[in-house]
Amino acid sequence: MAFDKSEVEKVAQLARLHMSESDVDEVAARITDILALIDQMQSVDTESVEPLAHPLDMTQRLRPDVATEPNRRDELQQLAPETEDGLFLVPKVIE
């Protein structure tokens, strides 16, 4: 199946990636090739096969609902591009 230009733009929007006009054709061609590889799966009938989500077939472990991590806000916020009064700053969202 060909992955066309409009599809590239739609998926790039979902993934929050900027796609420049000059890259779209190249990206579409590469992804079309990858989907052709992936589509080899469709040659096998898996109607009655149970999906395997995870190699251990495990269920999530539970732990007592108590706080185990200390609050390291100041330290962690030092890594952020922009903060103020303990908040992460982003471009203005609401006018």
Place this chain on the structure above:
Amino acid sequence: MIEKTVAELYGALNSGEISSVELTQAYLDRINRYNETLNAFITVSDESALSKAKQADALRAKGDSSPLLGIPLAHKDIFCTEGVKTTCGSKILHNFISPYDATVVTRFNDAGAVMLGKTNMDEFAMGSSNETSYFGPVRNPWDTERVPGGSSGGSAAAVAADLCAMATGTDTGGSIRQPAAFCGVTGFKPSYGRISRWGMIAFASSLDQAGPICKSAEDAALMLNAMAGLDTKDSTSADVDVEDYTAGLDNSLEGLRIGLPRQHFAEGLSADVEQAVRDALRVYEKLGAELVDIDLPNNHLSVSAYYVVAPAEASANLSRFDGVRYGYRCEDPVDLEDMYKRTRSEGFGEEVKRRIMVGTYALSAGFYDAYYRKAQKIRRLIKNDFDAAFKDVDIIIGPTSPHTAFKLGAKTDPVAMYLEDIYTIAVNLAGLPGMSVPVGLADGLPVGMHMVASDFAEAKLLNVAHQFQKNTDWHRQRATAFTEGQ
């Protein structure tokens, strides 16, 4: 001294033949000399290494003789290290200094190992040649015009050129085993869940597994002893007892049944690689093992299923890189949407973006059943193939890669690069332990033999590999261009 295995260095440190400070300095000198050529390290932490080595020597003087005490190691730059940059080979994390250590890092610290620095890798571990790193490709010590394999190429090259005694890697589809094969070293991927993933930057969470890259199976056992075990910080960490992985290394292989998958000795395998693996199998026959042809009938679908599962999980994992809390942020964003998009587009490389796109598409409305669910069903078939095979054989052996290391820039087509992992990828989908050991040279380049065991049969795998290495010396071979100073 620097070419010795961890097990041998342990003896030398204990007898006082060398101190950890001297050993650490010897490796740092080699990194200083050769890293410009090999580009195996992104960060070298020389000061902290020497101070840790000094501590190790002091502990040893007080009678501590832990197996890894004072042994210099390198961590793949995917493991978070407190106070030392962790880039994951990406521009988006080029300035990231983790506020905590990964569990793997903590365990090596507690064992007294000395971290020399962080090794280069394909960006976010997505690649089979180390060419997708933001910090430039690593070069193969056996031929610097060739790739070291990937994604743990920096670790494999560093071990191969004796820039460290041992290194860590991670393996999502072959990223420990294939570079180990290309660089002529021993690489071990344990069962899924055997080693904690906490603090290991996530690529595909149901496939990722850490493991040792080192100079022998015995060293892999020593490293695994330090790395393996339940970690409550990783909810997928397996609650399965940890053995002493060195205890069974010398078990006899008399009566061992080795399965040879017909699909791994078929079209596409280069003749010289096949010859080296067949020669190695003769060594096993002499040790009393029996060779049995087996089938893994769905193996040819493993790459297809993987390129749904891995990108889908990656697209979710990599959504955290948004320029808000850490890492790179684009200049002068006009609004929030612009910030997200330009941060991610400028911060991620082409291959990472391609996989995010494929994964996002596979998970998008209307396509889930055709892609992700279908891939999970194929994953079940692949696991069933292995389960059936292990009813009849103890171990599965084949080539790690269809050929030896290829030239830098030789593979520009992503699909051709994906097919590099045709023999290794199914093992990740099934969650099994696998390893690569050097078994020969073809035109002067190392050949790796791939070995797979059943769930949590790490000790068996290491036993089988160790017996081969006791009877051969392929794991002792070194690239002559980097042997000066031994």
